[in-house]
Amino acid sequence: MLSRRGFLRQSFAFSALAGFTSLPSLAKRPSHKPNAAATQLLMVGDWGYEDFAAQSRVAGAMQQYVREHSLTTDALLMLGDNWYGKLPGGVASERWKTQFEDMYPKSAFNCPAYAIAGNHDYQKMPESKVAAELEYARKGGTRWTMPSLWYRFDFPATNPLMTVIALDSNMPHPAGQQAKGANFTLTPEQQAEQLTWLEAELKKPRTTPFLVVMGHHPIFSNGPHGDHPILTRDWEPLLREHKVHMYLAGHDHDMQHLEFDGHPTSFVLSGGGGADLYTLKIDEAQRGPYAAKVYGFSHLEVTREKMTLRHMDETGKLIHAFDKMQDGSMKVV
Numbered sequence: 001m002l003s004r005r006g007f008l009r010q011s012f013a014f015s016a017l018a019g020f021t022s023l024p025s026l027a028k029r030p031s032h033k034p035n036a037a038a039t040q041l042l043m044v045g046d047w048g049y050e051d052f053a054a055q056s057r058v059a060g061a062m063q064q065y066v067r068e069h070s071l072t073t074d075a076l077l078m079l080g081d082n083w084y085g086k087l088p089g090g091v092a093s094e095r096w097k098t099q100f101e102d103m104y105p106k107s108a109f110n111c112p113a114y115a116i117a118g119n120h121d122y123q124k125m126p127e128s129k130v131a132a133e134l135e136y137a138r139k140g141g142t143r144w145t146m147p148s149l150w151y152r153f154d155f156p157a158t159n160p161l162m163t164v165i166a167l168d169s170n171m172p173h174p175a176g177q178q179a180k181g182a183n184f185t186l187t188p189e190q191q192a193e194q195l196t197w198l199e200a201e202l203k204k205p206r207t208t209p210f211l212v213v214m215g216h217h218p219i220f221s222n223g224p225h226g227d228h229p230i231l232t233r234d235w236e237p238l239l240r241e242h243k244v245h246m247y248l249a250g251h252d253h254d255m256q257h258l259e260f261d262g263h264p265t266s267f268v269l270s271g272g273g274g275a276d277l278y279t280l281k282i283d284e285a286q287r288g289p290y291a292a293k294v295y296g297f298s299h300l301e302v303t304r305e306k307m308t309l310r311h312m313d314e315t316g317k318l319i320h321a322f323d324k325m326q327d328g329s330m331k332v333v
Contacts, residue, residue, distance in 0.1 A: 034069045034301055039161055041300040045079030045250020047273030048099055054295050055103065055274025061316040062297050063108040073109045074156055079250035079270060080118025080216030082133060086125045090132035112145040116166050118216035118250065122184040150194050152201050154208055161302045162210040165201055168194060169215035171230045195234055202242040209304055209326050213239060214248040218269050222282035222291040223252025239265045245307065245324050253278040255311045257290040257320060264328035268309055270298040289332055290320040
């Protein structure tokens with residue numbers, strides 16, 4: 001097992017990782033069909049773009065996917081950057097209907113949509129979009145679920161299989177808050193409060209087989225934003241210590257799955273929900289097992305024995321999948 005120093009040296013140097021150089025090509029992998037009897041969650045990040053042509057294609061693929069496989073979606077995970085640009089009227093904006101309620105219709109997704117804030121949600125143009133997102137959840141009559149900036153839930157409610165910790169990854173800028181109209185963030189006081197809360201939540205006993213953490217910003221990324229210095233300092237050691245099974249993120253507009261030798265956590269990035277795509281800076285052959293510049297969504301399937309994560313492209317085609325076991329082991333399928 002790598003030492004802490006060795007692990008960070010490995011990740012920041014973007015060196016090749018053991019165990020992922022001989023994976024079978026996608027073309028040679030068998031078809032991996034969903035298990036309709038399992039608990040089903042679909043996730044999408046970086047979706048609320050003002051030009052929503054790509055968002056429409058991804059959302060359509062999500063609907064087609066659940067129909068074709070006769071899946072009952074138990075939850076949506078909205079991984080941040082829910083609203084780019086202006087949100088006229090805040091909680092009363094028409095965009096809530098066109099780009100959320102109708103885009104991901106209740107007829108296909110009759111389930112809660114657990115949301116977290118991304119950096120574009122913190123833009124005040126001029127209203128605070130984060131405040132509108134919290135208020136929209138409070139008003140009722142919607143699947144949008146965002147009780148606070150950070151929160152915890154066990155899922156499903158009956159006989160839960162996973163504990164999910166939803167975080168706000170918008171860390172304060174080193175030089176302080178930026179001018180109005182740019183990206184605002186958590187305050188330093190909120191940052192400290194959330195970290196204390198996270199440490200306490202991770203220490204609590206749980207009866208669920210799996211532990212998942214989600215935040216908009218990736219801790220590690222092969223995309224242009226790269227690895228996050230604050231999250232690698234503050235969050236990564238906690239994920240390792242408490243053997244978190246999966247960390248879910250968006251922010252880079254692509255689809256990724258990163259593994260690190262000796263680390264219990266699988267790092268998943270699903271940022272292809274509709275915003276313009278980013279060009280990867282690190283190839284999956286160097287750090288993987290998967291990274292691609294592609295629109296799409298992700299499907300998390302959970303049973304008591306394992307979690308299966310599938311990346312799907314904007315046509316509904318399977319592009320990557322892996323199983324995560326209770327003991328932290330992982331297998332690309």
